[in-house]
């Protein structure tokens with residue numbers, strides 16, 4: 298049983314059930330007498346996990362037949378390069394909404410012409426730029442739907458004149474997505490769907506193979522679509538835990554039901570931040586993320602920051618320190634974070650307020 302309330306930004310809290318099942322599989326995988334990390338990935342026992350994982354992704358996100366989902370290593374950070382390698386022909390367009398968005402943009406600049414359509418760097422990325430124009434001659438438009446560090450989120454599946462590509466590392470499976478609107482959705486699993494070590498790519502199959510360049514075999518998404526994510530040894534343990542995490546999502550009623558829980562959790566926490574005179578939110582209200590809730594001490598109370606961190610820690614709250622580029626606090630309330638975890642944090646904020654009345 299967990300004795301702490303985990304608000305880590307990533308790797309993050311996972312469903313207890315997924316961790317328990319992973320422990321069982323680590324000791325004896327499906328009655329084979331072997332651990333899941335000892336068995337060959339070319340066995341029917343393993344392939345059934347792979348098939349189930351793929352099927353759960355397709356079912357939970359309603360992925361159309363035009364798209365395939367593949368699981369690779371390398372993290373979302375290598376994903377930035379996959380994007381440029383596989384989709385950048387002449388020109389790419391990026392929306393700069395934070396550090397991760399900028400890192401994605403950098404990889405494209407290394408391979409061809411890339412333009413920034415708009416940036417919120419002037420406001421330390423505390424909002425999502427609006428009213429920008431997407432160049433019609435771009436091969437794709439890249440967005441980061443949830444800005445993990447700053448707590449802003451784009452929840453709308455944008456209408457784009459060019460193919461849309463999204464880094465959804467930190468809000469995948471938190472709400473339904475119209476996958477048909479994207480040529481690629483990718484991200485690291487460790488924010489919302491599993492442990493670190495596996496990266497997901499949901500790709501429109503007929504969008505691949507359009508660029509002229511030589512793509513190294515391992516960086517060519519076609520290799521992995523054709524190989525069923527088994528061109529080389531997949532990260533088996535991470536995929537196993539991800540499969541158990543997705544089973545849990547399904548048992549919760551699927552992504553639409555999870556979204557309702559996420560809405561309630563976020564509303565609870567933002568309501569307390571807005572009510573409590575000691576705290577203030579950092580993200581623009583209309584762009585607030587449901588996954589990463591960023592806040593600081595209110596003006597005049599800045600000197601209480603370290604005290605609130607140690608106070609909340611003494612009450613079992615883990616991972617509340619904000620990213621160094623924003624400061625203050627960040628509560629990451631991904632799928633596996635419960636309403637009880639959020640309620641416990643709110644109670645601690647109220648108690649802290651009373652201490653300083």
Ligand SMILES: *Cc1c(COP(=O)(O)O)cnc(C)c1O
Pocket residue numbers: 307371372373374375397441443444445464465466467484485486488
């Ligand atoms: C964490 C994160 C990344 C980087 O993920 P890695 O798997 O560590 O490379 C990229 N984009 C976003 C939005 C993230 O939150």
